[in-house]
Amino acid sequence: MSKVMSKIKINDTVRINLFKYGFSLIVTLLLGAVLIIAQGENPATAAAVIFDGAFGSLTKFGNTLRWMAPNLMLGIAAAVAFKAGVSNLGIEGQVAWGGFVAAVLGYSVQLPPLLHVLLCVVAAGISGLLYVLLPAIMRLFFNINEFITTLMLNFIAAILTEYLVDLILSGTVQYSTATSTPNVLDSAIIPIIIPGTSVSASLLIALAVALLLFFVYKYTIVGYELKQVGENLRFAKTGGVKVVKSFLMIFLISGFIAGACGGIEVLGTYRKFNTGFAANMGWDGILVARIAESNPIAVIFVAFVWGALQAGSLQMERVTELNRFTVLCIKMIFVLMVSINYEWLFNTIRYAWIKRRNRKEAMAGGLGNS
Amino acid sequence: MSDEYILQMKHIRKTFARLVANDDINLDVRKGTVHALIGENGAGKSTLMRILTHIYKPDSGEIWLNGQKTNFKTPLEAARAGIGMVHQEFMLYNNLTVYDNIILGFEEKHGGIFIDKKACRAKIEGICEKYQFNIPLDEKIKELPVAMLQQVEIVKALYRGAEILILDEPTSVLTPSGIRGLFKAIRFLVDSGKTIIFISHKLGEVFEIADTITVLKDGKVVATVRPDEIDERGLASLMVGREVILQAEKKDHPFGPPVLKVENLSVRDKEGILRVKNVSFEVRAGEIVGVAGVAGSGQQQLVEALFGLRAPEPGSQILFEGNPINRATPAQRRCMGIGYVPQDRLGAGVNGNASIWENSIMGYHIAHGFSSKWLLNHREIEAFTDRIVDQFMVKRQKNSDKVRTLSGGNIQKLVVGREFLQENKLLIIEDPTRGIDVGAIEFIWSKIIELAASGVGILIVSHELNEVLQLSDRVLVIYNGEISDGGRYREYTEEQIGLLMLGGKLSDVQGDVQNQNQ
Numbered sequence: 001m002s003k004v005m006s007k008i009k010i011n012d013t014v015r016i017n018l019f020k021y022g023f024s025l026i027v028t029l030l031l032g033a034v035l036i037i038a039q040g041e042n043p044a045t046a047a048a049v050i051f052d053g054a055f056g057s058l059t060k061f062g063n064t065l066r067w068m069a070p071n072l073m074l075g076i077a078a079a080v081a082f083k084a085g086v087s088n089l090g091i092e093g094q095v096a097w098g099g100f101v102a103a104v105l106g107y108s109v110q111l112p113p114l115l116h117v118l119l120c121v122v123a124a125g126i127s128g129l130l131y132v133l134l135p136a137i138m139r140l141f142f143n144i145n146e147f148i149t150t151l152m153l154n155f156i157a158a159i160l161t162e163y164l165v166d167l168i169l170s171g172t173v174q175y176s177t178a179t180s181t182p183n184v185l186d187s188a189i190i191p192i193i194i195p196g197t198s199v200s201a202s203l204l205i206a207l208a209v210a211l212l213l214f215f216v217y218k219y220t221i222v223g224y225e226l227k228q229v230g231e232n233l234r235f236a237k238t239g240g241v242k243v244v245k246s247f248l249m250i251f252l253i254s255g256f257i258a259g260a261c262g263g264i265e266v267l268g269t270y271r272k273f274n275t276g277f278a279a280n281m282g283w284d285g286i287l288v289a290r291i292a293e294s295n296p297i298a299v300i301f302v303a304f305v306w307g308a309l310q311a312g313s314l315q316m317e318r319v320t321e322l323n324r325f326t327v328l329c330i331k332m333i334f335v336l337m338v339s340i341n342y343e344w345l346f347n348t349i350r351y352a353w354i355k356r357r358n359r360k361e362a363m364a365g366g367l368g369n370s
Numbered sequence: 371m372s373d374e375y376i377l378q379m380k381h382i383r384k385t386f387a388r389l390v391a392n393d394d395i396n397l398d399v400r401k402g403t404v405h406a407l408i409g410e411n412g413a414g415k416s417t418l419m420r421i422l423t424h425i426y427k428p429d430s431g432e433i434w435l436n437g438q439k440t441n442f443k444t445p446l447e448a449a450r451a452g453i454g455m456v457h458q459e460f461m462l463y464n465n466l467t468v469y470d471n472i473i474l475g476f477e478e479k480h481g482g483i484f485i486d487k488k489a490c491r492a493k494i495e496g497i498c499e500k501y502q503f504n505i506p507l508d509e510k511i512k513e514l515p516v517a518m519l520q521q522v523e524i525v526k527a528l529y530r531g532a533e534i535l536i537l538d539e540p541t542s543v544l545t546p547s548g549i550r551g552l553f554k555a556i557r558f559l560v561d562s563g564k565t566i567i568f569i570s571h572k573l574g575e576v577f578e579i580a581d582t583i584t585v586l587k588d589g590k591v592v593a594t595v596r597p598d599e600i601d602e603r604g605l606a607s608l609m610v611g612r613e614v615i616l617q618a619e620k621k622d623h624p625f626g627p628p629v630l631k632v633e634n635l636s637v638r639d640k641e642g643i644l645r646v647k648n649v650s651f652e653v654r655a656g657e658i659v660g661v662a663g664v665a666g667s668g669q670q671q672l673v674e675a676l677f678g679l680r681a682p683e684p685g686s687q688i689l690f691e692g693n694p695i696n697r698a699t700p701a702q703r704r705c706m707g708i709g710y711v712p713q714d715r716l717g718a719g720v721n722g723n724a725s726i727w728e729n730s731i732m733g734y735h736i737a738h739g740f741s742s743k744w745l746l747n748h749r750e751i752e753a754f755t756d757r758i759v760d761q762f763m764v765k766r767q768k769n770s771d772k773v774r775t776l777s778g779g780n781i782q783k784l785v786v787g788r789e790f791l792q793e794n795k796l797l798i799i800e801d802p803t804r805g806i807d808v809g810a811i812e813f814i815w816s817k818i819i820e821l822a823a824s825g826v827g828i829l830i831v832s833h834e835l836n837e838v839l840q841l842s843d844r845v846l847v848i849y850n851g852e853i854s855d856g857g858r859y860r861e862y863t864e865e866q867i868g869l870l871m872l873g874g875k876l877s878d879v880q881g882d883v884q885n886q887n888q
Contacts, residue, residue: 220744221735228732232721237679238712239732240701354427358443 016342024337032330041322050327053315054308060315062197068307069199070265073206074285075303076213077257079294083217084230084250086139090132090150091258092282093157097131098124098262100161103273106184106266116187121205121263128259129252131157136251140244146251154282162275181273190268200268207300209257214296226250258282284310287335306331375437376401376565377422377534382431384417391417392428393589399534399582404556404566406576409586409609415569418586419536422567423455424448454532456523458539458805464512468505469494472526497528501558515666517548524555528564535559536567539805541575546835546868547664553579573602573808574836585609606808618815618840620859621823625843626655629691629796629827630676636683637671644683645671647851653796653827658818660842661831661853664871668851669800669831670713676798676829677710678703690796704737709789713800713831715778719785722774726766729773730755730788737792754791762787763813779810786814796827803837815841835871839864847871 033043054064074091081088102124111119135149165181190200217223228236229246237243265281266273288306292298313327377399384392392414399405409415420426422433424445433440435451442448462471469491478489494507503521511519520540527535537556541549556566556579570576576583577597584594585608593608600608630653637646645668653659663669674680676688678700688695690706698706710733712718720729731751740747755769762783766776773781782803789797802818803811818841822828832838838845845856847870856867 219746221740221746222744224728224731224735224746228721228724228728231723232717234714234718235721235732238677238700238710238718240699240704240736241732242699242701355443358427 016346020338020340020342023342024334024340027337028330028334031333032326035326035329036322039322039326041320046316046320046322046326049316049319050309050312053312053319056315058194059197060311062194062199063311063314064304064308065194065203066198066200066269066307067310068304069203069206069268070261070281071284071288071306071310072203072300072303073209073261073264074258074282075288075292075299076206076210076285076296077254077261078286078289079292079296079299080213080257081250081254082289083294084226084247085233086247086250086254087145087147088132088150088251088254088258089147089286090135090153090157090282091254091285092278092280093150093154094128094131094255094258095262095265095278095282096154096157096161097127098259099266099270099277100164100181100262100273101127101259102188102263102266103181103184106188107182107272109188110185111187113187116185117190117267120184120188120267121260124263124266125256125260128262129256131259132251132255136248136255139251140247158276158278161273165273165275179275183272184267188267189271190264198269200264202264202268205264206261206303209260210296210300217296222249258285261285287331291335291338374401375399376435378434379418379422380432380434382418382421382428382433384421384426384428390589392421395431395586395589395591397584397591398594399565399567401565402560402563403581404560404568404579406568406570406580406583407586408570408573408576408583408605413586413609414589415586416538417589419455419538419567419569422448422536423453449530449532452531452533453536454527454530454534455536456520456527456538456540460519460523462511462519462522465510467508467510468514468522469507471511471522472507472529476530494525494529497525501525501528501555501562503555517544517551520544520548520552521555524559532564534565534567536569538569540568541570541572546871549575573605576605577602609808618819620819620841620843623656623823625657626825627691628652628654628689630829631687631689631692632676633687633689635672635675635686635688637668637675637680637686638683639671639680645851646675646682649848649851649853651846651853653829655795655827656822656825657843658822658828658830658841659844659846660838660856661829661846661848662835662838662856662867662871663831663833663848667848667871669833669848671851672848673710673713673798673800673831677708701736704733707737707793707795709733709792709794709797711785711789711797711799711802713804715781715785715804716774720773720781723772725770726759726764726773726776726784727751727755727769729784730758730769732788734788734792757791758784758787761791762817779806782806782814783810786817790817790821794826796829797821798829798831800831801833802830803832803834835864835867839867 036043036046053060055061074095077091077094078088102120105120105123106116109116109119131153132150135146135153138144138149139146162179165179190202193199193201193204217227225236225241226246226249228239229241229243229250233243236246262278265277270277284306288299288302292302309327309331313324316322316327317324375398377397379395379397382392382395382397383390395414395418397418407415407418417426421428424442424447435453440451442451463474466474472494473485473490478486478493480486491507497503498505503525505518505521505525506514511522514522524535540552544552556568560566568576568580580597582594582596583600583605585592585605587609595605632652633650635646635649636644639645647668649672651659661669661672671680675682675686678695678698682688682696686696690703690708695703695706700710716722721732731754734754740750752769758764759766759769764776764780764783764787766780773784776784786799786802789799799818802814806814815837818828818830822843830838830841839860843859845858845862845867846853847856847867849871854870856862856870
């Protein structure tokens, strides 16, 4: 009996997922249209501009891909954590440290090109990893929820990196803007892969990370254990999985990817560390992971769409009277819509409907009897 | 009076997609009787009861209450009309008091707004007095033992005005004394005119308490009989359609050296309370040692310490094949050849959201591994999963099905199969047959006996006394963290062991020992 029932349920899940994304999209578009009309613009024009900004030319498409890279990489960093039940909300902070470390090593160390990039990115990853070690230890040995600690450490990272840039680096540089480090050396720059655009090899790194994670979860014993730890801790523990080690690993992998992402952003796009360059980048990653429900392959697609919206919104701001926060607002509406528990909603509605039908039947029956 | 049908379910049919869960079921329940509903897992009992309580709507069929056709639309209306259900898993809020749990949703009110606490309390106290329930109204649910919670559920149903009380496998969570208490309460309720529908797997209980027995099989009623018209074997064969011998068939075989030796083991629970007190025993190769005891006597902490999930107190000694393993992790113990079937099937035994193969290799991947240290070898995984599925007759469609789609019995077979097929030297098994149907119980019992005969040492910790007595070469009784000797196979009677479980002394028991030395 339960077999057949579950079959229905699986079909239901697929249906509900289709509905979820479809419905969310429609509602978001409608609300977005209202938002745009309220600002005195034509939604169709705005949409066209956004589309043009994202796909209109090679350069514009390049912008989409350029934004896709950090979305993807940070989406993966978040997905790794969420999948295992770890709330790493500190991605923003880990990105900041990664960016800072990569920038410093990028201008202060002299190495052959490829090696230099490698050093910077790995060091950036390690700095992210070290920064997540603190909340990890607090969680594992003192049972302090990482939800709070990682969140708070974001602010510390933002302010501390700014302090370091200001205090330590400002005297020694040829640039007088105290809020950024000097440019990294040419040997540390991640090259552009599509000429005439801002798409650097960062995108390839991000894709490689996503595919690697997909591979790890699908084909390796470590991935198998991490999945089980995330889905049923006691089951994994009884099975002999070293749970503490797994958790620590998840924290560290997530932190490493986030830190490395900070590094490749600095080396591939900004070429120096601006304070606050990570602003919202980490949160975008978290939202991407949420929408993709922590599925590595889905993260790739969501990161792409997210990147297109980012590129499109910048274009929209240039061309129309609309503010790019309109797009931000629309994106958030979409996240909100996707977060709704449709299954629950469905059941409630279905139940109310059955109730009404029964009442009608009862009334009809009553009439028939009289 | 007793000839009057309080409830009639007529030609009930309910289908889920292609599956017919209830097929033309007729159920006539007389007022003031205990009507037992028995059947294997998946026979359609739960569906029928969900239709009765209006959680499901039947495809066709009618429900008549007190000679009148009903037309309820919601579970609430059914509850108001006097159909109350005590679910197998209690529906209580842990952080609320007993009182709050009982009145929740059915409060007496002043002017429709304020809760009339006095009136509520008076009503509850009236019920408790009338039906002789003694429950602490102001204690929080989480402070109370399981047997008490069941009473709370029953009082809750009565408070809501239940005339027909459905008890879904009420004894599965109770100790022998709890069961006696429950049966007393049931008789009292019936004497005061209430009607009980009693759902159970356990034939002995059904014979003890029921006035009428309806047997369901594959969604159909196969028989409705009075207990004096049939015996346990007959009933069992009606349920599963063949002769089931609920008597384990044990053969004598010699035991080897001890595989597990426990000396002066003491264990504290996570609150720091000493739950296992200076316990010593051993399990020899090929021997089945059963630990009987009332739930909460320290079994959980004992098993956790034995499997490395909880650190024992200093001075304790756990030896596996003569080597101390106090500090070994579960992974190390698995590698040594210790298997474990946990009590909490869905919580610790499987990951319901994962596939059958993912569940099959948990532990195996550590103790035995695959040809590659890092990669999952799907050919080997499929092979091992198929072995479990074939040898333990797990009914499934494919190995990638999610485990939660299986029935309880099949999940248990999967867990047991996983642990049994790993060539372990010692198996720690908690409640191997909890909440599964007769056919599956018989099957798992026979596998346990088979495994012991092949030289594996087995420690069974079960809340089912009969199970311990049927399977064990040696019985240990745990009471309040201390272990006493419960004799060899069939040395003591069920009553004598029962006395030990409740804290009686061996000297009290030994007076009338019937030594059936084999």
